[in-house]
Amino acid sequence: MRNKQALAGFFAAAALFAGVIVSAVGDGAAPDETSPQTVAANAADESKWPGRTPERGLVKGLSLPVEKYLVGYTDAVEWQRAQRDLWVSCMARFGFDKFSPPVPGVNPPAEFNDANMPRRYGASDAAQAAAYGYHLPPEQMDEPPVWEPAAGPEEAVFVGSGPGLSGGTYNGAAVPEGGCRGEAERQLGRLTQGEDASRVNASSMTESLQRPAVQKGIASWAACMKDKGYAYDSPFKPAESFNLSTPMASTEEIEVATADVACKSKTGLTATWYAEETAIQDQKIANKKTSLEAALAKTNTIKAAAQRVVSEDVNR
Template structure:
């Protein structure tokens, strides 16, 4: 959940079923450990993909609470407008196994893998990459959780309380000289591919967050959407819980791999 701004401390009911960033990093690091261990069996002792987790995104999970209802952090708006802070713009380094034998063993195919072996050692089906996925499983939040997360946002926009608070926000913005019909329009009106925000963008973003605070837009919208999600989750609980159980198995497998690695 967000640690700052107007959305600070807010977490939607569906987030219990979503895969969080820290879960993904843990799974990716376990996967990397298995890759490295497998590749070492074939003599690739310098095989070293980047360690995951160095480039965190703004959202903790797919609910994206910091910006689910538009910009919500006054300090970020004053500094960056609708742009992401610089530390969140960094892309993870591009990586792929070295061409030749390393790639062949990692992927399980190529001229260096002959009759399923490399240097007399059997290569796992699909290579070291596939072997790791078979051991860990795939970390996924499941289709139902994704549907609840998206459907509640669409449905919440039709709730009278949300429509009213958006109208109040729009009136506030108009009073500050900015005519927008909904909280997503301001960010869409600027080119966020530019290196930095313009003075105009910062002015609009700052007014945007101030109007959200004045009208209680985020608290009202969050309450309405939370109620919708609670209803949907109750109706789909069996399916959602099954997906959660699968997540738990994969997370446990990842923790086991990382624990074994830390004792070596």
Template sequence: MRGAAAGVVLLAAVLVSGCSAGQSQELKAGSGPAGGSKVDERAWPARTPVSGLTKGMVLPIEGYLISYPETVAWQRAQQSLWKRCMQRYGFTSFDPPEPGMFPPPGYDDANMARRYGISDSKEAARYGYHLPGGMGEPPVWEPGEGAERAVFSGSGVQVRSGSYKGEKVPENGCQGEVKGKLGRISYALASKVEFASLEESRNVPAVRSAVAVWSSCMKSHGYRAEHPYKAPDLISTLGSENPSAAETALAVADVGCKKTSRLVDVWFGAEEKIQKRRIEENQLALDEERKKNDAVLKTASRANDY
């Protein structure tokens, strides 16, 4: 989350992955809003794609990334601790937007369903290259002006000599206090491996060959595109609310040619081998990174159970 002065975005797209064996922050499939919550977890992405050419595919690095349910659990704990801190100073109406209302298209940063371009023919026919369901943007939130912002951030005219109305304010305010208590999720190394493997796999001969077959197939349908990532450039309706007929026709051809060329299977297989090698090369550091994140999530779980 961004600092208070710049606004705080309730992140929707920490496109994250499978939990480690010891993690309990799993997606509760089928659970709708509970109590006064506005969050419908049924709208959250599944752990693995449930349809299309990437159905059931899981890359090795996903066990080291952070899943969307884990991200939401951490955000909920952060907000809970924020509120408790702010209430100590009389801000009982301090109420940031609830996490989990604006889910990303994928369960993790690998975003398997669209990692190699769109891959589901039914979605392509209905949405083209648009995201299914018209997913909204996460809200940008900032604390209230004046004293609320000052106590939250720890700076402002209302906080004098480190105190607010005679009560000492933590360094960097309630935001700083919670950061110290909760810690932050960081998976920079896992993300680096995830990104690097995708880039490296693009140059694997078998992948390049499959892309060429895909491109030839697209040409037979009347479309000239050298690579699946460039296919959306052939239409101009991505910024519109709904896809055009031309967009859906292109998208259907795109997925059909991926199936004919076996591009997704070939690319996934190539990237899987690369990731296994890169994980082995960075095993100790990746394990340590995941261990630290598991500790943060354990702290978050205790805060949410409070």
């Protein structure tokens, strides 16, 4: 379950590629309300999308240096929207006018990127803890739909091989190498997380746990929790002690989560931890500056291509 994954480790693997950017029609013409592009643009509720920086709790407004190099949600979802538009247009050339993969953006994750700041240092939002314990809010617990093209000709044209294709053609029309999926990837590129950015993001967390200031802060937090009747030696363990796959948090879970955030606030653990990890990341980024900037430039090129595709489809 995604809600359990979001809490069980140091930080969640962000589900970044399930969103959509809603754009306005630029030419003043009334759009085709039934077109796959228009349906996609109107289906997602942007108010439920995670912000670039946390807007509540102990980590309000905080971001780590590595986040400049991580793929953010709004960038990733625009790429997904562009990819979907290219798939739909390509499949329509072969007569699959009803081809309609799931609309991006309907099932946003809790985090903006893989830094997962809202829960990077464990629970950080007192109001959320009081309402949901360590569970995610209900709207963030929905899993994205599982989708694959229909077996037979549709799948064959989409992937470029299979029943219904003859000599690389479908009904006499040449199918692109790798099908419509391959054609879209060649046009758009693949938006992926840079390896160096991912390493900095993960290793800084591991190293920060060894910093004396963080260890002292965790010890103070643990003493505070003990005073409240809870024996934990790590801010990650309270969430792991509850079944987060249940629909709702238990009263005990809510009480522990509330105490957890209160003790972080009292001891200043979150602020200390963030400062130490920021210093670690600054040094790591300085050591990898050239490769990180090169990966960022590649990401920006792919983002620009996605923006062009979306703009062209909206104004078509």
